[in-house]
Amino acid sequence: MEHHINGIALPNEAGFFGEFGGQFIPPHLKEAMDEINTAYEEIRHTAEFQNELNDLFKNYVGRPSPLFYAKRLSEQLGGAQIYLKREDLNHTGAHKINHCLGEALLAKYMGKSKVIAETGAGQHGVALATACALVGIPCEIHMGQVDIEKEHPNVVKMKILGAKLVSVTQGTATLKDAVDSAFEEYLKDPKNYIYAIGSVVGPHPFPKMVRDFQSIIGNEIKTQANERFGQHPDYVVACVGGGSNAIGAFTAFLNTPEVKLVGVEPAGHGLDTDKHSATLTLGKPGQIHGMACYVLEDEKGEPLPVHSIASGLDYPGVGPQHSYLKELGRVQYETATDQECLDAFMTLSRVEEIVPALESSHAVAWALREAPKLDKNIKIVVNLSGRGDKDSDYVAEKIGL
Template sequence: MSRSFSQLPDTRGYFGEYGGSYVPPQLESILQEITDAYEKIREDESFHQELAYLYKHYVGRPSPIFHAKTLSKKYGGAQIYFKREDLNHTGAHKINHCLGEVLLAKRMGKKKVIAETGAGQHGVALATAAALLDMPCDVYMGDIDMEKEHPNVTRMRILGTRVVPVTRGTRTLKDAVDAAFEAYLGDPDNIFYAIGSVVGPHPFPMMVRDFQSVVGREARSQFLEMNGKLPDHLIACVGGGSNAMGLFNAFLEDKEVGMYGVEPSGLSLNEGEHAATLTLGKPGVMHGFKSYMLQDEEGNPLRVYSVASGLDYPSVGPQHSFLKDIKRVEYVTVNDKETIDAFFELSRIEGLIPALESAHAVAFAVKLASTLPKTATLLVNLSGRGDKDIEFVVNKYGKEYGL
């Protein structure tokens, strides 16, 4: 990559004006320790070899690209392809950075890893990596999300992780982050906080992006081999933004490749009924970093909502904010109804049951495809599978869709 993207963030963790590290003084030295350790392992060939071995023989990488010919034909426009992150061990892209973070924690001599989770996919992935690498693990989860995503709660507990219910505030992802951060502040010398997306204070947005960039590197090579050219457009859902950043990062210098990040407009674009941070937010500071944020006049985070628990977060990764401002990525929205329609359509037309988060990207992809010529190509990051969502979807929407 050229200097414009390859040297981001800067040494202070900023992507343009976004990012940085807004933390209590007692955490500054701890975060510097993590930064130094990460910069060291970036140059350590043995670390990369160990991670590559686990990606191949444990996760099942590379994940394939699938040409959804039936779905493409139905919409009569562009050809739709899926990067099949749903086929990874644990069912989503989250395992990519969790293995990297737990390996780093062990090399730093930490005694425990902790995390927040919304949909539970990051929690399951971290619990899996912690079990594999013999590291105690606590995961904080809003009790609303625990009920909604109960299968993932069960998986985490089977894997030996302690799931800590969060019962305050909105009882969802934002409050789970707050609770995990407080636990981390209690013993930062022995605990490694494995942040679940490209958010948080530096170095986490950089570190999670780098681990997730395996998705884009694979996709670029695979798509070229399949089609002799790069895709015309990339599409990925955006909550915190790790799956999107993982796909986009390898294509940022390819100006001919359009990119779309898909946010949840939920029930409506009225306050408290969506989580369209990049669409309706403004710059602010939350959870130790500066980015676009849904906030009130005092700068406090607003209540957010999405049918997909992994997207209901009132901020977003700082690199996404930078990419929005320079107009390298276009950020769009789809609502709950479009998402559920896409969930059932992909399931019934292609035999792929997507995570509700990923279904947002699918919903936008079919809309965009219908406006383009048949020679155009779309690559969608199918970031996770819908096993975790089946019970919720059937209970809430089953009758409407003939179940």
């Protein structure tokens, strides 16, 4: 499926979404990225690749993931009806498995000898370790030491699944530094290694490729919403860090203007502090990790240290397609603070007995805040991008349970 908005290809042949995206990388790395793009374009349309991927989605991941009506929560809030797209029920516990299977299969078809990746909250790492074990390719995951300490359950899972885990201690020892470290390793042998980027970020073709694999989310929402209540949702809401789960949920609706699309960024300790990751809200166009996108940066043009209670959203850049959709005004980008996120985590856990990831809790927080203001006939679909097992100990300690 080719992707357009207002008749404009997303992305164009050079990998740009408007002025965002592209390949801001050294020539030898551009060669490797172009090789990945060529292989992807050749392979993705073949029956063999599609059949293998679709079989894994159905019989391994458990797709389609359910669209759950949060009846008790909707009644308690007294406004719009809230539905949850249950990506948390996927095998490995989040949406990340959708593109990890695609990337691992691509690596296998290209004959690569090692898959390298970064991870923040560990969901991409777990999903990629799983996918690589499944197709029989060695996997190396780079993770910031701060996140290793915070996301212990996922660290253990990655090791059990046979991945080599590299602890990154430089810089702030979080997601941006893990990306830097993984890129360094990849550059040692781009011919035989493949860097499986964990979101819709980085140089072309990764923003396009990850988007394509994740677009199954929105396609399912569209079908399920029409089956459940005979219309499109009025709102589709998702958290945004790099932005893969959000692009996955939004893509099917980009040319359906009556569906409002809302991306929720981390306001952290507050937008008036330096402890947030609200890139689209407070950043400006720049470059990071081989792409042009909105960036939170200092006066020298260096990426700022950023903060979110959710390790997977702790990133000073954002997907180039999100940057373009902001400029077009097609997606409304909002924020939720750490405290709102914690409150949403506990509310969903106590009211619907669903424990969400801290990342996804940002989208839930927006729904809790906005649903009471809307008519009860309005339908909000929140992409519940991951489950909160990995965060439960951290949250319990944080709130003194």
